[in-house]
Amino acid sequence: MFGLDYSWLSDPAYQQWLLKGILNTIELAALSSCAAVIIGLVGALALTLRIFWLDAIVELFVEVFRNTPPLLQMLFAYFTLSTLGLKVTDPSTGLSVPLLSAFACASISLSLFGGALAIEAFRSGIETMPRSIIEAARSLGYSRWSRFWKVEAPIAARICLPALTNILTNLFKTTSQASVITVPELMYYAGQIYNDTFRTLEVMILVLLIYVSLVSIVTFAMARLERWMAFPGYGKGH
Amino acid sequence: MKAAKLFASTALMALGLLTAGSALAGTLDDVKARGKLIVGVKNDYAPYGYLNDKGEIIGFEVELAKYVAKELLGSADKIELVPVVAANRIEFLTAGRIDVIFATLGVTPERDKVIDFTTAYVSSPGPAVMMAKEATTSKWEELKGKPVCGIQGSYYNKKMTEDFGINLVAFKTQPEALRALRDNRCVGFVFDQMTLDLKVQEADWTGYKVAVPTYEYLPMAGGIREGDKAFQEAVDKAITKAEAEGKMIGWETEFNIPHAEYIAERAKAAKAKLN
Known part of the structure; x- marks a missing residue:
């Protein structure tokens, strides 16, 4: 069809590569997404405590990891940390080897990058809380903590869901950059396949479709979550 | 309309090829x-x-x-x-x-x-493997399951992983792969033997040798x-x-x-x- 040649797909080696690539992409995305959400929650909670030095630490973290390209972070973690001394001695060979594997470097830097963005998303949810709601809770006699957990947090979670969806889909796509530090994910294998077969267009189209499908699963799940959590007066609730 | 355009551009390309062919005879x-x-x-x-x-x-x-x-x-x-x-x-x-x-x-x-x-x-x-001087490996088969640095897109990569069972760690560029070799992320670096023969003569790389010679010319x-x-x-x-x-x-x-x-x-x- 359209003169596209997909005969290379019958090669079991390429099938295996694609499968391995997809699995590694999913693993990397799932791991860093979970970690990013956890970092985001912890960071945003820390900000609500209004402790001067804690605020400074969280803000510094956000500035550093949000304002640097994830590609640079990965390269830094992969090549520079071991030079700075993050090494262990391999008991089987007696050689000094870097502590962090390529996969570890990629998942850590993606988690921190996504985490920094998530902190800001959650913070925006908490800070855009209408004053009237807080005042209403206060006048009903809620303490500071129960006000946060029973009134502010549930509303904030719903407000920041769309922003979180954006962050998670972006994080998913950013996993493709891990091929630069040799994490054998989808793009890593795709590049090798089109270099072998000269079928660049065909490989690109297939990889594009795979990414669209995988990311669609994430956005679909998030949309379902949003609908399930919706309550009257906010977002999709009627 | 689209089909007509496609046909026209294809015809033009064919014409271009024909004239190029005759001019270059x-x-x-x-x-x-x-x-x-x-x-x-x-x-x-x-x-x-x-x-x-x-x-x-x-x-x-x-x-x-x-x-x-x-x-x-x-x-x-x-x-x-x-x-x-x-x-x-x-x-x-x-x-x-x-x-x-x-x-x-x-x-x-x-x-x-x-x-x-x-x-x-x-x-x-063709490809050979550069390793530290102390390495005792001399055959491709001995590299099975071991991490070997390489370059993404090299024509022999599939042979490395599928035939020799090497755990290929492929980088975008040569300097990155060489850096990883120095960091002991891989036991060796697979590249064409001509380049490696020259590389091990460089002052920076005296601790290395071409341990596994190529299998093809x-x-x-x-x-x-x-x-x-x-x-x-x-x-x-x-x-x-x-x-x-x-x-x-x-x-x-x-x-x-x-x-x-x-x-x-x-x-x-x-x-x-x-x-």
């Missing part, structure tokens, strides 16, 4: 009329074609190109060197932007469908357009003459290439043929 005449040979060479691939400190392109194949220009046009200076890379050299040739490729072009059946080859002049070694030849018989004969004659005069062996010495039996044999055969 006699490259030898074109080169003589122009008084200049336009050659596609590498400029990043020691020892075949690379830049010296002054920014000039030099190397084994550059010398060969100059020799061919001298044979065809009477002067080694009647030449224009066009830097090419593996991904564009064949298109440069078929589009008529260069007359001949002397750019580490391996003779393969896939390429033979698109272009013609001159007589082969180098037997280029690929003849390397010039590339010319298909059916360009008169030009092919003229270039072949020049190459054979260079071989007979021992030029190839001289260039091996000049560019620090280990003397290959293949080139010595060809020099002998060329001498016998011309005498």
